[in-house]
Structure formats: structure tokens, C-alpha cells
Amino acid sequence: MERNAAHRRRHVLLGHCLRATASVALLTALYYLAPLDGGFGILTVLTLVLGLVAFSLLTVWQVSAITRAEYPRLSALEAMATAVPLFLFVFSATYFMLSESLPDSFNESLNRTDALYFTVTVFATVGFGDIVPTTGTGRVLTTVQMIADLIVVGVIAKALFGAMKIGMRRRGGAGHGGPPFVDDEEP
Template sequence: MRSTLTLAAVLAAYYLLPLDSAFTAGTVVVLVLGVVLVALLLAWQVHTIMASARPGLRAIAGVATALPFFVLLFAATYYLLERSAPGSFTETMTRTDALYFTMTVFSTVGFGDIAPRSEVARLLTTGQMTANFLLIGVAARFLLGAVQEGRRLRGIRVPGDEDGGPPPAR
């Protein structure tokens, strides 16, 4: 329930907050700081997963909380870029178009109707693709490890640990 409320709040903020500032170097700094905050949120989630009575469920809630922040951070950046430098993308973008483009990049389905045209847009898109790999690969590994460790701490059998060997290193 908390994840659903978080998603609703973040979406409402994305659509309701005034995004009328120009795209500047400060925008890129905010984007980088936002990605760092998402990484810190995921690190905190790892801690809460290991301490949770239901680590698997807690991991799902953790992803459902962090992912909207990550996606909407990039969507807002793309929206500001298109407003400040029209023609950065193959189409003028509304907030919904920017969200659609961000999800297209995140899901790796490829570009269709909207694609980056300017160098800045291509650099930001490349940065998002890189961050996607990190979020999907590294974060997923840490979250899965936290689930396994949380289950091990509660005496729940963890696949691959049938020999009763030493606990995994933290």
C-alpha cells in the first residue's frame, strides 16, 4: 500500500509542480544528485530488507518505491531540455511524452516516434541507459542478496545453501 501511495504522490508531483525553469548545468547537477539519492534509497532498502520479517515482499516494495523516483527524475529532465532547447527530440514533448520516452529508454524497447536529436539529448539518454544497467543489474543483485540474507537470518532455507556452510559475506 505504501508503494502505491508513493507512486501516486510522485506522479502527482511530476504533473502538478511547475517545471518551468530552463535546462542548465544546474539541471544536470540535480539529475546526478537525484540518481545518487535513488542509490542511497536502494542502499537503505537493502538494510530494511535484511531486517524485515518478509524480505521478499520488502524487496518488491523497495523497488516499487525507488523506480518511480528514478523514472520521473529523467522524465522531468527530458521535459525541461525540450522546453529550453526545442528540437532536442524528434517531437515536441509534453510531460506525458517525456514520461513515455523515459519508459521507452528504460524498458529498452527501442525508439519509435520520439528519439533524441541533439547532442545534449543523446548524452542524457546515454546516461540514462547506463544508469538503467546499474539499477537493473547491480541494484537487483544487492536486493536479491539482502532477501537471501534476511531469510537466512530468520532460519528460512535459502536455495544454494543446503550444505549448511558458513553464512554469505556481507
């Protein structure tokens, strides 16, 4: 019986890890394959807003799902592995389109990888060095990302992990001393 439980836990852990990895791979592929040739304009701003709305809706759905999940800790980590890359790719695409339309927006022209690098640099708050926004539009967009980063790191991460705690209490697993990241015994 103990062997079956350990096998099931490993199987569940592997499933969550594979889904998280597949989500990141799919989002990365979509980012690099998406037709982002339209330039920067009202459609780009609308796409950014819709992308952030989609990110918000995904997060609300994930919070709800985590509270009902059989393995809330793993579900919370999987949710972060999906939500954060989506958030970063939305801003990366916007920076890329801005750089394509208005090349003077940054101190150098950005390809998709450069835009992603810049987005992660802003998100990680490590500061600027090699790529910096040089126009008002670039600085406004970067400021919007900085504010959204604070919301993502503060509010959304707290909501996901709060949902995880609710899920753990719901299934009677809070404080049971199991291994980290794996919800130990069955409820």
C-alpha cells in the same frame, strides 16, 4: 491459531501493497505537480545528479532495511516499487526540461507524459520510434540513462534481492516452501 496467522499474513501483504501503491501515486503526483519551468541548464544537470544520489541513498537504505525486515520478500518488492519509479521520474523531468529549453533536442516537443513515455521506452529497451533525441545533448542524456538503466537492472536489483535472501536466511525462512511473495510462518 492458524486462522490468526493467515489473517496476519494477509494484513501484512495488504500493507506492503498499499505502501507500494501509495509511493507510486505520490511520486507520480509530485512529477506532474513539480515546477519544472526553469529550463535546461547547469541547475537541471545538478538536479539530475542530486536525484540520482537520492535514488542511490534510498536504495542503500532499502537494502539494509530488507536484511532486517520481518518479511524480506515483500520488503524487496516494495523497495523496487519505490526506487524504480523515482529513477524514471528523475530522468523524465530532465527530458521534459531539456525539451522545454531546447525544443530541437527531440523530434517533437515533449510534455510531461511524453517525457515519461520516452523514459520508460529507454528503460525497457524497446527501441525508439515516435520520439527520438536529435541533438548531441539529447543523445548524451539518453546514453547516460541507458548506462544507469543497466546499473539499476543489474547491480541494484541484484543488491535488493540479495538483501532479501540474507533477510530470509536471518529469519530462518530460506527454502521453507511458502507461497510466492509472502513470507509464510513466523520465525
